[in-house]
Amino acid sequence: MNGTNRVGVVGCGLMGSGIAEICARKGLDVVVAVSSARSEERGRRRVDRSLERAVSKGGITPAERDEALGRISYTTDLGGLSGGQFVIEAITEDESAKLDLFSRLDKAVENPDAVFTTNTSSLPVMKLARVMSRPEQVVGTHFFSPVPAMPLVEVTRSLLTSAESAERVETFLTTTLGKDVVRSPDRAGFVVNALLVPYLLSAMRMAESGFASPEDIDRGMTQGCAHPVGPLRLSDLIGLDTLEAVAGGLYAEFKEPLFAAPPLLSRMVEGGLLGKKSGRGFYRYD
Template identity: 70%
Template sequence: MNDSGFTRIGVVGCGLMGSGIAETCARSGVEVLVAVSSERSAEAGRRRIEGSLNRAVVKGRMAQAERSSVLGRITFTTELEALADRQFVLEAIVEDERAKADLFARLDAIVDDPDAVFATNTSSLPVMRVAGATGRPQQVVGTHFFNPVTAMPLVELTGCVHTAPETFERTEAFVTKIMGKEVVRSPDRAGFVVNALLVPYLMSAMRMAEAGFATPEDIDRGMTLGCAHPMGPLRLADMIGLDTLARVADGLYNEFREPLYAAPPLLLRMVEGGLLGKKSGRGFYRYE
């Protein structure tokens, strides 16, 4: 037993974020059940986690025996009902309000523990919009992890107007003491702390490139060499995923109606054309 009281963890979704959350929990010694939509998704998620662990072994950060132990603590299921006995369920599906709300409504009916906590891994959606789909909004919290989850130390923690103090305390205890992350708390506003600052910066870099003011290479070089940023804004945008950024920008703009949050036409056209950044092989840069 740990300070949070969570020993049975569920993760819904095993894309980049879901796989990273599941792996980090398992690295911390926790048994994790990952629910996915299909066997194909399960295989892709398993390969993603295995690849991450293999890289850790090659770099000398993990022994082969530990790799096997971590994998042994992760189980996959295609049946959402298998999460019925979970005490803490972290959702990491697509950044879509309706999809998340539908999932939370289903989890509310499935999970038996009346004290279970539901966490939504969202980078832009107010927590109230998904918590309202459940009959227990006091047990819903937002946990915004950063990619790659295994390496990035921060988690933004937020809740809706109904989230109970105990929900915050149990979630923060698990995230910090078990997963080994640092936490910053944010009010329930689209974008929270980090994206409310980051997204306008990235959109400004895109507008600069769109206007022909400077090339993507010069924009990025200016920020890495002139401001000591570890990565330029356009290469960072490619790494995050341009489709993800477009959705986050849309959520921020709808919340605040500030022009600085609006996605520029260049970003929208790139997403429509399938140029999504590193994951598609091409964004502002080309990737092998």
């Protein structure tokens, strides 16, 4: 994997597959590192389905779909990412897993100029940077789901991030990928989740207490406040396990009660009711 037009992505879940797709659609060669053959199969299906939807909506042509698919390759060896200019981490929102991954990436990616980015939505970038021998080359890049449709990326510099690394990442996001960027200080939750998560947790507490049904809560916000989707359906789309992890990160940093996950959220996650991706959350999905 060599050249400035090549990117590595670690993880091929909802976020990783979306990031790989938009990079490929912009003409970049993408190597996706996955944990297993099963992860690769599921990731391929996600990318295939997303590109098929883009074709059906007229966003791209069948030829462009095939070209994008041809630019994405998969590997279970982190060494396959070596040589790329950017390595984008997009694995599960789990601190220990991310720390372990960044420690291994430091050894596996030999290119001394590579910039490493993390798609964390709640963890301080500094924590991840500190396990590497080149913390100045670690930048936070929080994409939003679905990645091909959502224009925003939050960019976060730790106290150790170099200005050059941050500038390279912002140029890549805006010029190459066509994304909009907002800058955030290196605080848990950054800008968007620090505002969004308390709102979603408040809606869960309202449903948990019996104050209102999930349907009425969502209808109130969509029809009364012109939100495109209600808070509980949005929570299902994000993934309740992801929200619990983000809330935990916010609470650990700020110790504010509004960031604490309500018992209902914890019980739903324990029961595997994770939202749309599991078929059931606050709503049922076919």
